Amino acid sequence: MIRFIHTADWQLGKPFGRMPDDVRTVLQEARLDVIDAISKLAADKGADDVLVAGDVFDAPEPGERVVRQALARMQRAQCRWWLLPGNHDYARAEGLWARLSRDAPANVRVLAEALPVTLSERAVILPAPLLYRRTPDDPTAVFESMTTPAGVHRIGLAHGPIQSFSSTAAMNLILADRAQRSGLDYLALGDWHGFTQIGERTAYSGTPEADDFDRPVTGGAVLVEIAAPGAVPALSHHPLGRFTWRNEAWPIDGVSGLEAKLRRLRAEADLSRLVLRLKVSGIVSLADRVTMRERLESELGLETRWLDLDLQDLFAKPTADDLGDIDAHGVLRVAAERLLAMAKGSGPEAQLAGAALERLFVENLRAARTVEADA
Template identity: 50%
Template sequence: MKFIHTADWQLGKPFGRFPAEVSAALSEARLEAIDRLAVVASDRGAAHIVVAGDVFDNVDPGDRVVMQALSRMERVNVTWWLMPGNHDHARPGGLWSRVRRLAPTRVRIIDRPEAVEMDEGAWLLPAPLEHRKTVLDPTAAMVDMATPPGAVRIGIAHGSITEFGASGESSNLIPTDRARSAGLDYLALGDWHGFLTVGDRTAYSGTPEVDRFGRDEPGACIAADVRLGDVPAFERVETGRYRWLTRRWEVTTADDMDREVASLRSEARLSNVLLDLKLTGVASLSDRVAITSALEDRVAHELRHLDLDASGLTARPTLEDIARIDVQGALAGATAALEARAGGGGLDASVAAAALERLYVEAMRHEAEAAR
């Protein structure tokens, strides 16, 4: 039995902290992941795609999101099995009743804890969530789910393996030995947004499109090949478009920064990268300005998004830096005072350093305008 195991699509996620054009691109990429999953299924000869919860980001994702998702699924010659998770949990007359009414024949809703025949000789044992959080094990019913003799038993659930959280505080807990205790040939899990195997018959697929910093790897799914009685074969297959990268660069010159950017270019296409970047090091005032200006005025526009923290990059003005400000009179006195405070390490050192940098930038701008 070959199928694709995926989870945590969270369609309709708003990405509200980003500018409108970035949030729109990220939201659209989550819908486009459906198309990429279909390509993986075709390439692997899989006739089924199993979604282990959190198809949608909430219980009311809006008509456009629902119809966009269903129309993409309808175009593909595979059967889609959609199960409610904690974000889009099942409730009477709610989201899944509406999806069932709208769904094409290739889309199957598994919102009840009942075994269902997936294909000849293969049965799906779902554990849909009826609440966002429950202290009960959502997979407990799998033990008593009857299937015909000789059937391949594939469990599908959404929750946390016990070791993920503190005992007694986590919700939707799943025991690590559920595949064994329920006689499952494979247990497809959702909720953990990264790829993770638990023993040889249980795995988290991760999300097909990463949605947060902290996971540098692209989104992915699992191509599974399950045979009765055998250890299943499963492979992580990348599907993600966007990379959410976290980096810490220690730089002292503009050349250092150029080398780091070049390394980043070799790793990923910048237009598909969201970068959470922290700069550290000690640089001259002119180099610090050159580094931050290049990042904000050039690299940021090549990236999909840049979160820049340059507070750890300390400016240590050189005599040449101060001379280039070319100030006289009261402004010269202010420059000297700012330089002293910035280097003194007091409570206002960072403010003084920022003011000195601003003065330097304005002096350079004035110098450039005068040269025209």
């Protein structure tokens, strides 16, 4: 029996450029912290080795602090780490991987060459490091010429897709039946960020810490157990990530509908660990739209780790009561009626008029609240 942890796509140093500084810092630290979580998983499961199938770092030069932090965390672990260059951190000559080979602690092994490496007396790793970000060739084709002693486990380690989702020529494309073609007991892959098993002997571990709205992400690592050479591997996926990323679309017809959506979300998720992209759509009164925006920005926006809020398709249809709240007989009421007439049109001018009317409503509401507070 051999037992090890399969992980990939840490992408340490990922910039998270769209996020505010405080959120960016937390998400970057979470990616470093997951090294400790993987170490604990290995200890709990009795696995001496962790195989990282590429994209350990987010770039070929991730910055010295990120590298030092990662090595320090790996050094204090009781397991061995086997690191493979991927397409984000490909092995440039005299670059990151050359420095890692020189500076890494004894329990960290760099697999920057396509040569068999002894994992134990019972197993050999066949690595397929990427030397370039994109290559038209199958990086695992080299496995067919790699010889290993009889009676040992052959473990492939590679980074790349088995299927292209682009109309352009596929890069780093790996044959889906590579494990069978090259006599592998198991092929540990990186590149896809969600845990995906391809047949009996191939799997993507997924990233251990979620990082994207637009693709399946599972936030964990895989325990691989193989009873004997040639036996079918037993795989179990273990969640590790701190944060959950969700992409939600809420069609809503009023404040009561928003309340129902918020109750459901709070029941389903730990909001403090939620990174949420939310698109709200519908046609509501102007007063309801203002109330809903305030609720989402001042409540949900502060309860979640980060809220990416899109209200472009939440349209306000002002009512007589809405206009009645704006300076019933004064110049502001006249302006509001003109804006309303313009907003009923189409095109960019209508959108601007609608936004201006909402702004007028909000400022009028704030002024009224100030008067009440001073009374």
